[in-house]
Amino acid sequence: MADNLTQAGSSSNCTVDLGEGQYLILGLYAASFFISLPGNCLSIYVACLHVKRENEIGIYLLNLSSVDILYTLTIPFWFYDCLDQHSNILLYNVIVVVTYSSMYLSPAFLCCIAVDRYLAIVYPLRFYELRTIQTAVVVSAVCWAIQLTCHALLLHRLSLFSNFSSSVFREELPMNATLFTENIVRIVFGFFFPLSIFVFSSQRIYRMVANSTSVENEEKKKLARLLLLLLLVYIISFGPYHVTLLARSLVEPGNCPFAQSAYLCYKIFYALTGVNCAADPILYCWLNDTARYDILQLCVAARNRLQRLCSWLKCQKGYPKESPGLSLS
Numbered sequence: 001m002a003d004n005l006t007q008a009g010s011s012s013n014c015t016v017d018l019g020e021g022q023y024l025i026l027g028l029y030a031a032s033f034f035i036s037l038p039g040n041c042l043s044i045y046v047a048c049l050h051v052k053r054e055n056e057i058g059i060y061l062l063n064l065s066s067v068d069i070l071y072t073l074t075i076p077f078w079f080y081d082c083l084d085q086h087s088n089i090l091l092y093n094v095i096v097v098v099t100y101s102s103m104y105l106s107p108a109f110l111c112c113i114a115v116d117r118y119l120a121i122v123y124p125l126r127f128y129e130l131r132t133i134q135t136a137v138v139v140s141a142v143c144w145a146i147q148l149t150c151h152a153l154l155l156h157r158l159s160l161f162s163n164f165s166s167s168v169f170r171e172e173l174p175m176n177a178t179l180f181t182e183n184i185v186r187i188v189f190g191f192f193f194p195l196s197i198f199v200f201s202s203q204r205i206y207r208m209v210a211n212s213t214s215v216e217n218e219e220k221k222k223l224a225r226l227l228l229l230l231l232l233v234y235i236i237s238f239g240p241y242h243v244t245l246l247a248r249s250l251v252e253p254g255n256c257p258f259a260q261s262a263y264l265c266y267k268i269f270y271a272l273t274g275v276n277c278a279a280d281p282i283l284y285c286w287l288n289d290t291a292r293y294d295i296l297q298l299c300v301a302a303r304n305r306l307q308r309l310c311s312w313l314k315c316q317k318g319y320p321k322e323s324p325g326l327s328l329s
Helices: 021-052 058-081 089-123 134-159 177-209 217-252 256-272 275-287 290-319
Strands: none
Touching: 021 058, 021 256, 021 275, 058 089, 058 134, 089 134, 089 177, 089 217, 089 275, 134 256, 134 290, 177 217, 217 256, 217 275, 256 275, 275 290
């Protein structure tokens, strides 16, 4: 996949054969897609109910689920790309931009949720103005604006706007040394900075409720455990990819043997990032009592409508009417 936005056409003869590792990559893609898509659709339903109840968490959850779905919808393209290169250059380049925009927006909205819960639990009587629907909308818009602006600046800096529909933004092997700065910025601000916010918020929440035994704080403990699980999934999903990207940025430029030895792990760890999209809705919708209740209510309503539909279809089959003067008895 075109992890580093560079124009194809390098004269390098450094090639890599994924071998049997290709099947693991395809398996990760397939599992992430089929779990993430229905899960995030349910998560959007739950988020809409939160917003209807004027809960600001719904705004962040709605944005998180939306970017996770965007990322999920790009997976079939990378599944196919793992088997064969795309011929539609413009479509390929659009998918590259959408993929990386959604990849780094997901941690941003996870951090928004963690910080919002941190303020609500650690400072319940303060910062109320920061925990409103209006604030959540503004913060979400800022996250989108920052991410899209960063990608636009990157494309402009690499002079890729003028070649967007004519040159494929495919990765060079070995990695181009000119991308070192961009990769470090992505690693620091796209992974370690959100990670530090997530760790700080989760740790403070957990410490706040750890020694309490009240019924109210039992609910807060469930939330703390949920945030810790989301943090663990975030580290497992994005950590190996960014650590490998860091190693490649430091060692790989001009080093074909290293590129050939590291590329398979790098591709596997990239495919692993899709696990975050699949796990987020599962953790939130099934470990959060309110979300789980909303989904169960949705299932009950769907079952009742299905039963009514079946009854209506039976009535529409039409049974022979009794002739006048005749009786079935």
